[in-house]
Amino acid sequence: MSDTTPQPPPTPPIDDGRRRLCKLAVGGMAVVSAGTVGYPIITFLKLPKSMRPEESVEIPLEELSADAAKWEEHAGRQIAIILVDGEPLAFDGACPHLGCVVLWDGATRTFKCPCHGAAFNDQGEPIAGPVNSPLRRVKFTVQDGVLKLT
């Protein structure tokens, strides 16, 4: 006696490809949507061009005087420009001791640090106080009577 119960045909394997395509399509749409919303928001948060700090600072030489220092902000540093024998010199105003911004004393022609009494001559060399190293010189160019910090 043979078993004549008809067997159901084997179920075909699920077409995983279509399912994956659907998932991919939904995921793709989600990514595109997130991009369209996210891109303008992130762009909006960028610093507008007009608010970015100036790349280079230009100072006409006639603005410099023999007894007063000209202070300019450049690349996040306070820069002091002084005239020594008619020649401009630029220094990073941060005291090499602990980073306070020094003050220019025109009468004695020295930079004095208000924090711990360090003093520097008009070449930036230390002459008093808790420092051994000079003020950092800042490079500049002079062209057509205009001093340019780069």
Next chain:
Amino acid sequence: MRLFRSIYQGLDDRYQFTPLLEKNLTKKWVPRTLGWAACLGGLSAFVFLIQVFTGALLLIYYKPDPARAWDSVTFIKSNVPMGWLIQRVHAVGANMMIALVIMHMCRIAYYRIYRPPRELHWISGICLLGLTTFTAFTGYLLPWTNLSYWGASVGTEIPGAMPVVGEQIVTWARRGPAISGETLGFFFAMHVWVLPAILVALMGLHFAMIRRTGISKPL
């Protein structure tokens, strides 16, 4: 992908998100007969969220001062990257939100969904419409253009038609006899904090009530 799944699994083991999500989102069945128009209320809430986010972005540059308001809005529109888009979305979104709220209200009125047990849904909804309008109105003054100045001027004139208290309400809303810098500050405070805060509270109540009674099932 596997990383996200294991992070979710770890959180789910501890806080059981899945039943919560199933009950409220993935296995929450809505009545078959509900049409797309039943989305109008939810869409209003969605546009409100857009307004909150674009508004927060605009707040970075906006200055509620008569001397600087117009300049700051012009700066947003012409100097801030994508600022024109965010500003436009916020301005158009306000109109969209009012349109959606009114369409939502029309649907509720047409199908008479305001009947018991949903009377308070309707009343809170009317309050939400009023708040939406006031929020849009106070925002209209903020760019400090001629149009917004006269818009605010005419708008604050309206309660003046009321007997006895009318004039006092006009003066109160304008913070003086005419639209001035004081009005701008007042409208700014109302627009960015006071009215949205009340709006959020009332929206929470509105949604909670719908959750309790369930959505109205059409036949």
